[in-house]
Amino acid sequence: MQTYHAASTYRAWRHSLPPTSTVGVVPTMGALHAGHISLARAAASENTHVVVTIFLNPAQFSPTEDLASYPKTLEKDLEKLEELNASLPDGVPGRVSAVFVPTVAEMYPAGIPLVRDQQVGTFVEVIPLSAKLEGGTRPHFFRGVATVCTKLFNITDPNRVYFGQKDVQQTVIIRRLLLDLLFDIELRVIPTEREKDGLAMSSRNVYLKGRRREVAIVIYKALKAVEEMYNGGENRANVLLKKARELVDNAGSEVKLDYNEKAI
Numbered sequence: 001m002q003t004y005h006a007a008s009t010y011r012a013w014r015h016s017l018p019p020t021s022t023v024g025v026v027p028t029m030g031a032l033h034a035g036h037i038s039l040a041r042a043a044a045s046e047n048t049h050v051v052v053t054i055f056l057n058p059a060q061f062s063p064t065e066d067l068a069s070y071p072k073t074l075e076k077d078l079e080k081l082e083e084l085n086a087s088l089p090d091g092v093p094g095r096v097s098a099v100f101v102p103t104v105a106e107m108y109p110a111g112i113p114l115v116r117d118q119q120v121g122t123f124v125e126v127i128p129l130s131a132k133l134e135g136g137t138r139p140h141f142f143r144g145v146a147t148v149c150t151k152l153f154n155i156t157d158p159n160r161v162y163f164g165q166k167d168v169q170q171t172v173i174i175r176r177l178l179l180d181l182l183f184d185i186e187l188r189v190i191p192t193e194r195e196k197d198g199l200a201m202s203s204r205n206v207y208l209k210g211r212r213r214e215v216a217i218v219i220y221k222a223l224k225a226v227e228e229m230y231n232g233g234e235n236r237a238n239v240l241l242k243k244a245r246e247l248v249d250n251a252g253s254e255v256k257l258d259y260n261e262k263a264i
Helices: 007-016 034-046 074-087 141-156 165-180 203-207 210-215 218-231 237-249
Strands: 002-004 023-028 049-054 095-100 160-164 186-190
Touching (some): 002 007, 034 095, 034 160, 034 186, 074 095, 095 141, 141 165, 218 237
Parallel strands (some): 160 186
């Protein structure tokens, strides 16, 4: 498993692969957990080479968000990927062959201030999907995601890319991006990995302590309750959304509902 920090050295490796090779790319911001590892495992089962990208993308953060405090665990991340390689059975066609860990300067040659109006250069925005749901309260977020993914896809030259179902809006936006920009890349969406109590695994879960961790599972409980109602025949969106909102509102003051809308 090789680690590359520059697009040029990564591309030299990529171009050296036999034409029959296939590459599955798992884009991440680091602080890898079991969810990320499940993506890499899925990629290894379907490709001869797996590339994991680790890049904490400033364009996804506003000045008031947690870029500075976001967990950074590169050494442990590389260890987890080595452990995954060692655990894969002989019948699996691929392994994690490369980890691409670019610098901010490599990815944003013109710089990337967190204030959007100060940013210069080329950016990608998927309209109107980027403004819906999470994009309503974080208008910078999906612009940053679409831009960095376009750059990473251009650099890594994958046959397939792997994203988690947890970030469902992101997967819809990436699917549209691939279609609109004519990328010859297959999108693979992998089921969410969860803790035993149902909390979706996330690098930011390290922020959850004590009571906040206890009530965090209310989102999962609300989703399951709505799923049960839907499977029981209730298909009125307003009724389903009301149920989810009630469950979250009753969880306690530690939980603030950001959005509660119909899916895209």
